[in-house]
Amino acid sequence: xxxxxxxxxxKAALRASAQRPPALVLAAAIAVSVLVLAPFAVTVFxxxxxxxxxTLSLLFRPVMGRLLVNTLGxxxxxxxxxxVVGTGLAWLVERTDLPGRRVxxxxxxxxxxxxxxIASYAWLSISNVFTGALxxxxxxxxxxxxxxxxxxxxxxxxxxxxLEDTARTLGLSPWQCFLRVTLPQLRPALYGGMLLVVLxxxxxxxxxxxxxxxxxxxxxxxxxxxxxxANRGALLACVLLLLGLICLVAEHRLxxxxxxxxxxxxxxxxxxxxxxxxxxWPALGVAVALMGVTLGVPLTTIGYWLTQRDAAAxxxxxxxxxxxxxxxxxxxxYGLAAGIGTAVLALPIAHLSxxxxxxxxxxxxxxxxxxxGMPGIVIALALVTLSLALLRPLYQSTVLLIAAYAIMFxxxxxxxxxxxxxxxxxxxxxxxxxxxxxxxxxxxxxxxPLAAPGFGAAGALVFISVCTELTTTLxxxxxxxxxxxxxxxxxxxxxxxxxxxxxxxxLVGISMLATWLVAQRFGRSPIESG
Amino acid sequence: MSNLNSFRTxxxxxxxxxxxxxxxxxxxxxxxxxxxxxxxxxxxRLLVSEFEKQTGIDVKVRDxxxxxxxxxxxxxxxxxxxxVIFTENSPALVHLQQKGLLAPVDEQTLKAVPARxxxxxxxxxxxxxxENVLTYNPEMVDGSALLDSILDLAKPEWKGKIGVHLDxxxxxxxxxxxALQKGEDAALEWLQGIKRNADLYQHSSGLVNxxxxxxxxxxxxxxxxxxxxxxQVGKDKMVSRVxxxxxxxxxxxxxxxxxxxxxxxxxxxxxQKFVAFMVSEKAQKMxxxxxxxxxxxxxxxxxxxxxxxxxxxxxxxxxxVDELGDNxxxxxxxxxxxxx
Numbered sequence: 067x068x069x070x071x072x073x074x075x076x077k078a079a080l081r082a083s084a085q086r087p088p089a090l091v092l093a094a095a096i097a098v099s100v101l102v103l104a105p106f107a108v109t110v111f112x113x114x115x116x117x118x119x120x121t122l123s124l125l126f127r128p129v130m131g132r133l134l135v136n137t138l139g140x141x142x143x144x145x146x147x148x149x150v151v152g153t154g155l156a157w158l159v160e161r162t163d164l165p166g167r168r169v170x171x172x173x174x175x176x177x178x179x180x181x182x183x184i185a186s187y188a189w190l191s192i193s194n195v196f197t198g199a200l201x202x203x204x205x206x207x208x209x210x211x212x213x214x215x216x217x218x219x220x221x222x223x224x225x226x227x228x229l230e231d232t233a234r235t236l237g238l239s240p241w242q243c244f245l246r247v248t249l250p251q252l253r254p255a256l257y258g259g260m261l262l263v264v265l266x267x268x269x270x271x272x273x274x275x276x277x278x279x280x281x282x283x284x285x286x287x288x289x290x291x292x293x294x295x296a297n298r299g300a301l302l303a304c305v306l307l308l309l310g311l312i313c314l315v316a317e318h319r320l321x322x323x324x325x326x327x328x329x330x331x332x333x334x335x336x337x338x339x340x341x342x343x344x345x346x347w348p349a350l351g352v353a354v355a356l357m358g359v360t361l362g363v364p365l366t367t368i369g370y371w372l373t374q375r376d377a378a379a380x381x382x383x384x385x386x387x388x389x390x391x392x393x394x395x396x397x398x399x400y401g402l403a404a405g406i407g408t409a410v411l412a413l414p415i416a417h418l419s420x421x422x423x424x425x426x427x428x429x430x431x432x433x434x435x436x437x438x439g440m441p442g443i444v445i446a447l448a449l450v451t452l453s454l455a456l457l458r459p460l461y462q463s464t465v466l467l468i469a470a471y472a473i474m475f476x477x478x479x480x481x482x483x484x485x486x487x488x489x490x491x492x493x494x495x496x497x498x499x500x501x502x503x504x505x506x507x508x509x510x511x512x513x514x515p516l517a518a519p520g521f522g523a524a525g526a527l528v529f530i531s532v533c534t535e536l537t538t539t540l541x542x543x544x545x546x547x548x549x550x551x552x553x554x555x556x557x558x559x560x561x562x563x564x565x566x567x568x569x570x571x572x573l574v575g576i577s578m579l580a581t582w583l584v585a586q587r588f589g590r591s592p593i594e595s596g
Numbered sequence: 597m598s599n600l601n602s603f604r605t606x607x608x609x610x611x612x613x614x615x616x617x618x619x620x621x622x623x624x625x626x627x628x629x630x631x632x633x634x635x636x637x638x639x640x641r642l643l644v645s646e647f648e649k650q651t652g653i654d655v656k657v658r659d660x661x662x663x664x665x666x667x668x669x670x671x672x673x674x675x676x677x678x679x680v681i682f683t684e685n686s687p688a689l690v691h692l693q694q695k696g697l698l699a700p701v702d703e704q705t706l707k708a709v710p711a712r713x714x715x716x717x718x719x720x721x722x723x724x725x726x727e728n729v730l731t732y733n734p735e736m737v738d739g740s741a742l743l744d745s746i747l748d749l750a751k752p753e754w755k756g757k758i759g760v761h762l763d764x765x766x767x768x769x770x771x772x773x774x775a776l777q778k779g780e781d782a783a784l785e786w787l788q789g790i791k792r793n794a795d796l797y798q799h800s801s802g803l804v805n806x807x808x809x810x811x812x813x814x815x816x817x818x819x820x821x822x823x824x825x826x827x828q829v830g831k832d833k834m835v836s837r838v839x840x841x842x843x844x845x846x847x848x849x850x851x852x853x854x855x856x857x858x859x860x861x862x863x864x865x866x867x868q869k870f871v872a873f874m875v876s877e878k879a880q881k882m883x884x885x886x887x888x889x890x891x892x893x894x895x896x897x898x899x900x901x902x903x904x905x906x907x908x909x910x911x912x913x914x915x916x917v918d919e920l921g922d923n924x925x926x927x928x929x930x931x932x933x934x935x936x
Binding site for chain 2 (some may be wrong): 187275278289291293294295376378381461546
């Protein structure tokens, strides 16, 4: 037998073993799945502690109707608003000759980098008019419409113009063409974006608390602050979980299994741009006004408050540069640790679901999406319960906080990693293995370098999410530590707007910079699919 | 190979971070006190830095709401990291006392404060007190038409004119006093009236602001927030006024902000020192003379901030802190009224 022959045999053997996931990776993936599902299990277990009579009396107590109406009403209104605004802007930027569309394309996603509670602080410091349902709808729509804009813009860029050409030649007007051909093609992107908006609204805490709009999430927090037992909060959390799950399932159903992929062959023409004619100026006016409301108002307001000073009586937080620096260091440190940690934790699941597809591995991958339907406060409370009961040394530790972030933002990392890992040809790894390299060496020298952009994108997305996260941080941050977000919260919730400003400015600066870097460095796809 | 290098850098970074995260969170030495604080941060900051300067003992602070922190200590049980708890209102301390989680406070410390402000069992000491009031905007409501009793605010003529942060730990004692004076049923009826009439706020700072700006005519809150706002915007821009309740009306409730040493404290000696410091003449005078705290110092012989109405001129309800008890009854009423 020649050496070459032996090598081929070995390769074949390796290929066969590739069907079976390596035990270590499988164990790691299972461990991560358990971590992700733990808060879910704890919440349900906690809620079940009350006994049937108590549970029923709590579930049907007078305030529940109000919370349900508020939560669902706002979720529906803002989701529709985000869908209209996001899709409209995406169409203007991608499919028309709107002047300044390039700048708009860069600016549009940036409002994602301004957390909703900071936007609320900005609006609230202008006038009290913005409290209640009106302000809540305004702030949330401004903060979350990019969740629709990004995927829809990508879908518009990727769509095959041939379909529209055909429709137009068959006599459809541009409007009919948009409604009957373009829009249906956008469905997966649109529904996916709308799902993210609903889930964000269900879990939003800081903005609604500042704007005095009561939802399930603010009620859970209020109960916790008032000193109620854990299982009462858990019961409300279960209602919220149920709403989140209904949305996840609904989106899955709505999206259906229809195939939107292009089946034709050959090169594709870039999409058609419609000439807006005289409409271009009003359209530009609307787009600029939108940027003014979503970016201009919060940034200008923060800038204004930077020039003001609060009396010591009001300022909850010091504004000394050193204190701002420490808070920034905590935010960035947590962001980095969680970014790297989450990318590492997501790796086994991303790898298995891609290379060793089975019912188990697909299930594990899907399970990481579950926390998307869980608000941060639910995860945080569950982790407090869990660490107090079982993992005492982790209680109030940095590790627990990072674990909470990892659970919350795991889907972002899994999506980014899967996308790049899919592009790494399995043959390269197999050849290296056949040449006698150990699995670790193969990972180090082949998989990692090729998938590095995916790791980078995964880490960066988690980093941004962690820096702008408020609720979980408030509940789990170790004693004595403050982040930029918690400092903004502490000051703005007591109306110390000037004291909040330096923290808000640094926070928005960091997250905008990171968002811009992600967009530049790693392309747009990871954000879009996140 | 830059890729290999970047891999090494990444691996080193991860290793470093993991190592940093695994370092013990707190070294257990005598030189620290862990304080769970439900009080205003700027005031606690003053106390802590002065104490650290005086004794060399480090104080680590966990901020939160009083009831939240008390509940947390109950859940933490024997292994609580807290040495001292300091709350804005007494019910959270009573709750911990009932659970048997508080150590006796040193005799000397208790003696510094009139007995009626301390736990009857000597488990916590009163540090500061705050008066509940109405703030009103005279451009929207006639000051002389203001009521004798907070109970009147449930009447239909006040619909849309009042604001309150009802589930605040500051207001719960008022609810409890209404229930003690008039009975649970009357208290529930009153709460339902308030619910019909009032705009619900999430923070008393926002409320006193709103009254001053003319967004709402009357606010129910501790006077603390009024004077804080006055400090911020200046006397001249203060449109709103304070209305004090008299004759022992529940609206004029005086709440006690107190401190206690935890039974399972890891640094009991340093904790007792810190609590003693809080009611020391130096600390109490410092707070009373500061521009950040607008509460009555409870140590005998220390004068309050001159902006406040002198404490001996107030006519609060005659209910002891032990009678006031914990927040359970108030929470139950809030829940029945559909407010929580």
